[in-house]
Amino acid sequence: MAQEAAVQIEDLVVRRGKRDVLRGLTCAIRQGTVTGLLGPSGSGKTTLLRAIVGVQQIHSGSVRVLGEAAGSGGLRRRVGYVTQSPSVYGDLTVAQNVAYFAAIAGAARTKVAEVIDQVGLGSAAGQMVATLSGGQTSRVSLACALVAGPSVLILDEPTVGLDPVLRVELWNLFHRLAEGGATLFVSSHVMDEAGRCDQLLLLREGHLLAADTPAVIRERAGTDDLEEAFLQLIHAGEGTVAA
């Protein structure tokens, strides 16, 4: 584990109203890896991702990305963010959406067609986004982030609503990007996807329950089934709280 941390989070507290959404979270995400973020809904996954991108107001603690404070001006061209609900323009075509995000990131025009092909939308490039299916729209959103060629890519449930074939293709793409040196942090609730990550973070009620490789997590729980392993970790966590 000699690799440098692309994201370094220390004692992060995010408070929304009177509720602590993240309660003193400390973790690191290694450069050039695909790290999965798992946890039940409401556990603070999206909040953590937003904090890394720098759009989340934080109460205390620090979030550093590539050695800079999260959200700083210099990071904006190096960090890509794909929100859970696709944030693209429905009244533009696929290619026009990607071309716009390419232009504001200062990316080459030739990359537009390239990333549209990468996400499997080559035949729909001229189509209006509003006429696409949910799964296609979320891939447009992904393409808009990819086109900037980010060093760190933050993905919030990028494979929701996709068929198994496309899911596998996208995960292959994520690993190719990581091999090229990019760091990917992907939230998901699908366990077979979790198994494909280099590293897993398990979040529950704003606490980090586990941060390890899938193999270690399986071993610790004594089961090959990741879902089973997580249930055990969650019960164990509850046990310590009660005790």
Next chain:
Amino acid sequence: MSAKPRRLGPTVLRILRQLSHDHRTVGMLVVVPLLLLFVIYAMVDGNQQKFDQIGLVMLGIFPFVIMFLITSIAMLRERTSGTLERLLTTPLRKADLLFGYGMAFGLGAVVQAAVSTSFAVWVLGLDPLGNPLLVLLIAAVNSVLGVALGLLASAFARTEFQAVQFMPVLVLPQLLACGLFVPRDQMAGWLEALSNVFPLTYAVEALQEVGSNAEATATMWRDVGIVAGIVVVALVLGAATLRRRTP
């Protein structure tokens, strides 16, 4: 706050492309003011003096009202669809976005104002004493005022229903108190004071100056300057409502 052309240009282009895909809106933008002008023409029933008076002022008011509506809803969509938050995570600057909207819709408004002014002058026989190009200039500044106030208003609406409600709250009072219905010096003192702080008052006064003077007057230029100043203030306030970090 200087907007870098490399990002401003693509933003203007993107907004114009979105607008161009919506044929019905474009059609209404151009045709509705013409219909309304014709209704006024028919209403005054051949009274040239009245038409010169009301028709002229309307040429400045239509672009203001329409641009206010379009901009507040377009910007609200940008906020609620998540694209605004996304844009704020990219190298795009807040000024690029605001001036992008200002320029894209401002451009659309100039086209609209040119079509309605030509229609009013050549088809309906509107005959201002001053230069019709000055009418066009004031209409353009007015439309940018609508854009700027619309951008600002969108920050205080959470739904499109709410955004539309800002029209009677922010636009109608300005219309009622601008001096078109009752001359401003005959209004109750508090109403006149109110109309003194409404930007539309100055836009309407500038148009009236063009209508009744062959040459551009100092009052007209002062009024245009005031409206332009309010545009800048509204844009700066609008930029302050674009927060990168939210709870």
